[in-house]
Amino acid sequence: MAGDASGIPELDQDKYDADEEVKIICLGDSAVGKSKLMERFLLDGYRPQQLSTYALTLYKYTTTIDSKAVLVDLWDTAGQERFQSMHPSYYHKAHASIMTG
Numbered sequence: 045m046a047g048d049a050s051g052i053p054e055l056d057q058d059k060y061d062a063d064e065e066v067k068i069i070c071l072g073d074s075a076v077g078k079s080k081l082m083e084r085f086l087l088d089g090y091r092p093q094q095l096s097t098y099a100l101t102l103y104k105y106t107t108t109i110d111s112k113a114v115l116v117d118l119w120d121t122a123g124q125e126r127f128q129s130m131h132p133s134y135y136h137k138a139h140a141s142i143m144t145g
């Protein structure tokens with residue numbers, strides 16, 4: 045919802061009709077491979093070149109665990125120094141983080 049603590053509009057969760065929701069944030073310095081990790085996991089692919097992430101990229105991933113539909117919000121953050129000050133707001137309500145280095 046616009047105007048929450050993170051200042052980032054949340055996507056419409058209702059259409060995913062999930063039993064559980066999990067938020068995972070991917071952190072690490074620039075060019076350590078955060079976006080490529082996401083690409084490999086979500087698309088089962090890999091392209092050698094990609095622009096550096098600008099601020100943040102959000103992904104949705106759905107899976108089933110113990111017969112429950114689980115919606116996973118994956119937050120791929122930008123590692124560049126100029127975006128570091130934005131990270132504390134991204135941690136809001138995160139269940140886990142993936143530290144890449």
Ligand SMILES: Nc1nc2c(ncn2[C@@H]2O[C@H](COP(=O)(O)OP(=O)(O)OP(=O)(O)O)[C@@H](O)[C@H]2O)c(=O)[nH]1
Nearest residue numbers: 074075076077078079080092093096097122123124
């Ligand atoms: N050889 C090799 N190169 C990789 C690997 N992972 C990422 N790279 C390369 O490293 C570069 C940066 O990868 P990204 O995934 O964009 O890095 P990032 O951590 O998301 O960087 P920011 O978006 O700046 O935060 C790209 O050119 C990738 O192709 C890997 O496992 N092996």
